[in-house]
Amino acid sequence: MSTKSPSGLGKYQRLGVHAALIMLCLPFIMPLIWMVSTSLKAPSQIAMKSGESAVAFSAKNLLPNPVKWDNYPKALETVPFAVYLRNTLFLCFFSVIGAVISSAVVAYGFARIRFKGRDSLFYLMLATMCLPGAVTMIPAFALFRWLGWYGTFLPLIVPAFCGNAFYIFLLKQFFATIPEELSEAARIDGASEWRIFRQVMLPLAKPALATCALFQFLGTWNDFFGPLIYINDPTKYTLAYGLQQFLASHGTEWAKLMAGACIFTIPIIILFFFAQKTFIQGIATTGSKG
Amino acid sequence: METKSSPWKKIAAIIAAILLITGIALIFMLPAPQTRHYPKRIEVRFWHMWTGEWASVVDNIAQEYNRNQTKYEVVPLSVPSSAADTKFLLAVSGGNPPDLMAQWNPVIPSWADKKLLTPLDEMMTPAEWKEFQNTAYPVAKKIGIYKGKLYGVTTGTNVWALYYNPKHLREAGLDPNKFPKTLEELMKWGDKLNRYDKRGNLVRMGFLPGWLAEYAPIFDGGFYDFKSNKLTLNSPQNLRALTFLVDARKKIGYNNVVRFESGLLSSSNGSGDWPFIKDFYSIALDGQWRVEEIRKLAEDTKKNGGPWDFEYGTAPVPPPTGGKSAAGFADGNFLVIPRGAKQARGAWEFIKFWSGIEKPERAAKFYTWGGWMPINAKVANAPAYQKYVRENPQFKTFLDLMPSENLEPSPPVSYQIFLVDRIGRTDDFATRGSLTPEQALKTLEHDIAAEQARRKEYRYDVN
Amino acid sequence: MKKRSAKTIRNLTGYAFIAPWLIGFLVFTAGPFIASIFLSFTRYDIISTPVWVGAANYKELLTGDPIFWKSLLVTFKYAAVAIPSGIIAGVALALLLNMELKGISVYRTIFFIPSIVPVVATSVVFVWILNPNSGLVNSILLRFGIMGPNWLQDKNWALWSLIFMSLWGVGGSMIIYLAGLKDIPIQLYEAAMIDGANAWQRARHITIPMLTPIIFFNLVMGTIGAFGTFTQAFVMTQGGPEDSTMFYSLYLFNRAWRYLDMGYASAMAWILFVIIMIFTGIIMKSHRKWVHYGN
Incomplete structure (x- = not known):
């Protein structure tokens, strides 16, 4: 790592930035802290009387005492965790692959090839995002049923392979920032559009692709509604559905719910922690070396 | 900026990757869990909205049924409530409904009106139907019957009554054994029980009367006349009830009430505790399920070696002068059979089994598993149920309410949810002081009249 | 002649590239899209066959429905405040997190947490953060x-509370800005530093x-x-207090x-659609300017 970063900060300035960042972080990390702390509490502590004012979140109350580690095995026993995890990973894998590849291809078409009707089609694509799902759900459901896909994973996977308007737009914006000369040079060398896309554009768009993959993964991981609507077999549900099983209309067991939520969330946080390094490998790195 | 990774890092990464891949592979090699235990029987697909330990209770009832006969297998599926109605409606519109659904949202009139539900009285023998009409509690009939036909069988009615904290009462010099017999007296008790901090903020509410749909029947009002089948929105009784609720808040200050109640939100929404057991209320109106909740909490606390000295009593809401006793709001959990269900007969057999229309003595046990209110006196008087009441004496207050004619569920009109939302809005605007009770009820009347006019124009059913 | 065929090839290539989306649109989206236009002119309760009512839904919406x-x-109020503040916060955060600092990836992760944690946990914590007492x-x-006010329970503050909450989810757009920042060629900064531009000028003229x-x-x-x-x-307010x-x-x-008034809802959807398209159109039109x- 070079001593002189683009931000060019001195030692004390760095300390100041750290202090500011830590302060800023506090409200953002709060949900996680609360989740973890509640997941380790005994029910009696959660329902502890707190006397004069409604302090459910005081510092004293934040620390679990006694620490109940067995909330975790209990939570894992409540739902068929492994089965749900398998289904979730299965869905995540295909929808991420499908959405990222197809969106990248389509975005390249919109960004770099001047074909007839391009702008109107692009506008149409944006328009598809503007109609609330609440009203298109019935015809879409009827369609999937007519296709015989009701009760299978197909309605949740196949549409991903047709690209996602959000990612297409995002990738188009990224492709558009890449200098035209790069592809022009390849074109003069006789490369096909497909090769330019594969060998010139995709490597440069890695941070943007990683961003799309992350969003799609998160979306699928958290999607509770889609699987619930289209699937009727309890062994085909996902973790997001399993998490709902901890929520009860009366007398939710918060410790168990939050233990479930931690199991559900912490892998994603770790994944994000490592994945975000991919964002750093933009053209910036290639540039700094050149 | 590209740091050269050390060989150790690389090896660690490779090991981690291998472990991860093996782990995932193992998961994928797991056998699929079995959903059917009796694959040769006819499957009855049963959707319900319970989750967590409540879902286990439902599973147990289904298992009990499956053990009890040899023709059907009831296969329950928990569909969490935030998406349950949507899934159900899509499935029915797509021609693929479940055979049975357990619901608690007020949906019977609107779904029955759209021919979504199978009339259950048509599945009964005339003798059974007569028996049902004679024995079911009035409130079960009000919830389940729409235009003379039975669409839902209630396996658990929710009723509300007062919970009080005897310790607080004694501290304030009030005798818990001489609990108020009139609403006016209860309000005086409430005043004596309020506690403020040094800054003058309310820290403990003695008693704050709840919401309009509960108090309208208590004031001899209500939103529907079940005899003439007419809406009664802007009646003098309803106005009295709403004025009473508004005055109770005005006395403490609208803002103080909101501040106090929303101050509790984090606990009611967050750490799973009910403000009453955390000493924020001395007397609170709540549903019968709290009895079971407190019982479980006590059990749990003791199991973890904690002390448990929480004391509470229950009592019905005393009527105001000119009001009605054993009155109030009610809603319920009920079972419906969608139209087009392939195994309607099997579903119906299960309904009879669970609800106690058949063999109430056997069904009483199921009601105690969930701490549910019975459908008729036969279930209530069954030994299993009586044992439960003896063990939870506070429950008796609620059980005693069940035979009452004065419990009022939401009006059975085809636009019921719309109406329920508008009544809630009336309550909201009035009890926050934005509209006077008169204005609020007038707005309600006007809005519903407009909706009826629109429905007439669309040639929908107006009732 | 030759020129024309090159054009045709370009058109064909273009359509080949966007084919996945085009097929998806024709198969999965176009049908529901057109169906919802039709439904907006009907009374439709989801179950029964839709009945044509002409423009009655639109008329009722525009003249008889105060809600x-x-x-x-x-x-509109929400959009007017949440969009610009979200952009400012997102860009500012991304600039801050783009610095070369030890542990920066931990910070990045933390700011993204509210976007990952299940809504049950975030809403509970948010309700606590805004607890009036x-x-x-x-x-x-x-x-x-x-x-302080009663936040979520005060009709004058509830909307502001939700706007505040939306800023909490700024992590999502922060990631996108961060990816964008990493794509800015470093040579531009180096050139600017040689020209003696300070941090602010670099941000203003390059970043x-x-x-x-x-x-x-x-x-x-x-x-x-x-x-x-x-x-x-x-999740948080169900529209209350007092519809705020x-x-x-x-x-x-x-x-x-809930009211099974799908025709009415479809009409609402199309009114919303037109509104969004107008705004998006304005933004698209303006985009060449800024x-x-x-390069």
């Missing part, structure tokens, strides 16, 4: 002698202009998202799935 107007106003915000205000394609993207998406805001209100958080999409959902592409 429709209220929900439109709420949504013991919440973080009001406790801090009290230090300065200010009695922000180079980020405009991403800002443009987030502006369009933010607009579409803001008009479709649903979940926060659905009755977002358009929430009211639309109620009409569609968005920088390539």
